[in-house]
Amino acid sequence: MLWSLFINCFKVGAFTIGGGYAMLPVMKDVFVNQKNWVSEEEFVDMVSVIQTVPGAIAVNSSIYLGRKVAGIPGAIAATLGSVLPSFLIILLIATTLTSWYQNPHVANFFAGVRPAVVGLILVSGIKLGKDILSSKLNILLTLIFAFLALVLKIHPVLLLAFGALSGMFLYQRSEE
Amino acid sequence: MLLKLFLSFLKIGAFTFGGGYAMLPLIQRDIIEINHWLTESEFLDIIATAEMTPGPIAINSATFVGYKLSGFWGSVVATLAIVLPSFVAITLLTVILNKLKDNKNAQNSIRGMRPAVTAMIITAALSLAPQSIVRPVDFILFAGACILSWKNWLNPIYILLASGVVGLLFGFI
Structure with a gap:
């Protein structure tokens, strides 16, 4: 269970481009649709309550959901998973001091990802809103x-x- | 140095409500203006990198600043420090919410936050749109992502990957 939390949050963390809200559709897909770890309603409430305390949305969500699924060890596994991709990427950029992210191919890839991110956020907002x-x-x-x-x-x-x-x-x- | 780094990021983590972007002014004051650990242009580089690469902007900034100041362990310490307040806060929050499970006022308050969150997510998408959807191909990718995720035809990670590949190939034209 802990491994599954870690690896799924790692996937979520690796695709969160454009801030915390970009992560919500991917995280919802994993936690609600694929794994059935929390209900749709619990997910919406999670998004509300985690924003009443300090911290990044992506980090707070991982802690909250990890804890819900497997207690404190779950929270640690989920947080490690969602933080590790950005930690490794930034470490790579900082150590090699290359600006490979400015490479035109990488830039083109991300330019393609961005419109999809907007679409995913919009649809997840509307879907969350459907019941509300x-x-x-x-x-x-x-x-x-x-x-x-x-x-x-x-x-x-x-x-x-x-x-x-x-x-x-x-x-x-x-x-x- | 590691202790100073730890305390600074602990403070930044503990006092930013409302997501990673809310952390930027605090980082700017603490890291650049007070401690002179980074220059203004390095800070702008970090923001640009953070926007281009996956991950929360708060984590990206902490990792980068930590590495720059004290190498690998600096990055570990700064990243841990920025996450730690969230850990404590969410744990307390969960305990409190469990106690309030049968309290009608508390439950109504949480239900009342749902329309606010719906509005916040939709406005987040709208505010990202102008800088993300520029070219005609961007609009097609946006529309495609909307349809695929609305119908649940493709899992979000594959939508993002496919969209990135289209962007990459489009660069060759």
């Missing part, structure tokens, strides 16, 4: 949050705090 956007209240909330994030550039932690507060008051009322 079933009520009018949630559609309204999502639109408001999207506006706050995109136009007013509200900090993610504040956005989550607004979400938490609105959930606490609005959902309670709608249940009564």
Whole structure:
């Protein structure tokens, strides 16, 4: 189990180009679809709660999910797996002092990967939203949050705090 | 030196909410302006490298700065230091969440965060789009990735690989 966590997170880490959100679709595919380690709902909640504490999204997700699957040893295995690819790549760049990443072929490869990353993030956002956007209240909330994030550039932690507060008051009322 | 490096990155790891990009201003202040461990242009190089290569930008920066200052062990120490606060924080968070499992207010709060996260993921994609989708071929790759992943026809890693290969071949034309 620990080995499987390590190797799967290593794969996820090796393909995370463009920040933490780029990792979510790949990680969801492994943890939810392929391995059934967590449910779709748990995954969405994970994405929310891990952003309320400090740290990189990719690292926090690995710790959280690893712990959920196999306790503290699981958290260590998952984190090692997702951190090791970037550690090795940067070490290679730093030790050889070559800028092979500026090599035109490598640059072309990554230029091709990027549009796909955008597509994957977008689709994973919409898919995660599919269940959430079933009520009018949630559609309204999502639109408001999207506006706050995109136009007013509200900090993610504040956005989550607004979400938490609105959930606490609005959902309670709608249940009564 | 290793201890100083450890403490600096521990601090950076402990005080950045909201992902790796939020760490950059802190790294800039601590590593460049206060300690002079890196020059401004080296820092820009790291950001460029981090954007080109896989991995969280926080890890990439820590590994690079650590190596530059104290070699291999420096990179190990800096990388560990930046991950450690997350480890402690997530562990505490899990314990607290378990205690709040039956608390209605807490559960409603977590449910309330779902629309916020959906909005954040979609806006993350939209904000990456202008610099990632430039050429017509990029648009085709973007649309292809959307369809393949929407229909679950291909696993995301293969979509990324295939897209990279197309980008590589397109370079020869």
